[in-house]
Amino acid sequence: MVRNSAAPGGADRLRIRAGVVKRKIGARIFLAFAVQGSLGGAGARAAAAQRAPENVVLIVSDGLRWQEVFRGADTALVNRRWGGVEDTTALRREFVRATRDSARAALLPFLWGTVARQGQLLGDRDSAGDAAVTNGFKFSYPGYSEMITGHADPRVDSNDGPPNPNLTVFEWLARQPDYRGRVAVFGTWDAFPRIFNRERSGLPIRAGWEPPFPRPADSAQALLDHLYAGTTRIWGDELAYDAFMQAEVLDAVRREHPRVLFVGYGETDEWAHSRRYDQTLESAHRVDGFIAELWNTMQRIPQYRGRTTFIVTADHGRGPTRETWTDHGHDVEGAEQIWIAVLGPHTPPLGVRRTDAPVTQSQIAATLAAALGLDYGAAERSAAAAIAGAVTR
Numbered sequence: 001m002v003r004n005s006a007a008p009g010g011a012d013r014l015r016i017r018a019g020v021v022k023r024k025i026g027a028r029i030f031l032a033f034a035v036q037g038s039l040g041g042a043g044a045r046a047a048a049a050q051r052a053p054e055n056v057v058l059i060v061s062d063g064l065r066w067q068e069v070f071r072g073a074d075t076a077l078v079n080r081r082w083g084g085v086e087d088t089t090a091l092r093r094e095f096v097r098a099t100r101d102s103a104r105a106a107l108l109p110f111l112w113g114t115v116a117r118q119g120q121l122l123g124d125r126d127s128a129g130d131a132a133v134t135n136g137f138k139f140s141y142p143g144y145s146e147m148i149t150g151h152a153d154p155r156v157d158s159n160d161g162p163p164n165p166n167l168t169v170f171e172w173l174a175r176q177p178d179y180r181g182r183v184a185v186f187g188t189w190d191a192f193p194r195i196f197n198r199e200r201s202g203l204p205i206r207a208g209w210e211p212p213f214p215r216p217a218d219s220a221q222a223l224l225d226h227l228y229a230g231t232t233r234i235w236g237d238e239l240a241y242d243a244f245m246q247a248e249v250l251d252a253v254r255r256e257h258p259r260v261l262f263v264g265y266g267e268t269d270e271w272a273h274s275r276r277y278d279q280t281l282e283s284a285h286r287v288d289g290f291i292a293e294l295w296n297t298m299q300r301i302p303q304y305r306g307r308t309t310f311i312v313t314a315d316h317g318r319g320p321t322r323e324t325w326t327d328h329g330h331d332v333e334g335a336e337q338i339w340i341a342v343l344g345p346h347t348p349p350l351g352v353r354r355t356d357a358p359v360t361q362s363q364i365a366a367t368l369a370a371a372l373g374l375d376y377g378a379a380e381r382s383a384a385a386a387i388a389g390a391v392t393r
């Protein structure tokens, strides 16, 4: 997929930092006032905790197929001819298993060890029902746009397209008092500033290869800037490495405590386009580990513990056969098929969900808002309804 756009600007991170400092001071004053007022001590803290807004994270592994998510490694692709696999013995040892259950658990241990037990997974066509994109394009920009705006738009028809003309749920949340300055977007693909319409939305967006910490606060940040600046770029300027971005995301979570977060991992798509099934599986396995790391990091922080919902998905599917698994787009049958995972305090632990009607990518925006107790459909009439039963509060 041809991907190009202007590099993102550097002022955003500074903007969110400054905003957080102001809010922290504000919260401290409020808390001091509450403790001194008629509500005393623990009672005041409990009341404040109840009123405090919750948190939500939307995570995308670009173009990761439902086939790998629900079936694990596809043995028809663990070879040089169809999968471009360099070391089939090593790949078999790592990801090929005798059963479907053990294969998918080996590939995606957090999804199958934690999300399947404590949350929900949608889109298992082998047993439970469909999840699909409703835009007919089946490539990235229209897919990300559908999931964050709540509807497909025929005008959003190119990865090189202009800034998104539609309202996104992230922009909508950032306008509300509880979330102003507490929304953050991270993605390895340099198209995200256009997809989230940075100019109009004012959202802090970190995308692509820009050094994340132009004024590093410590040696860890300086090292990460050094790696961003000095590492050879496999996919040119358009896509940075997931592992580098992960370090930025964890840093932002620890320091800035965003309440609404987008995290876009890109390697799963690129390796598949390159017909490298070994690297595709490796990337998917690493993304699963990054999600686990983010979840566990957040659960150690009081703001997030027991008060955070994760929604994990893909922007599009890919072809189902050994010929077409590398590709997606409007002419690729099956590339409309995606999967959606939900984990959080308001998500009933139903595991692999059976759904009568197909769920759609367009339902993700309203589901994300519903996890915060908010109705996105009231603001964006074109948005599809939240996924029934995915968050109940």
Ligand SMILES: [Zn+2]
Residues within 6 Å of the ligand: 001, 063, 140, 269, 270, 273, 328
């Ligand atoms: Zn692609």
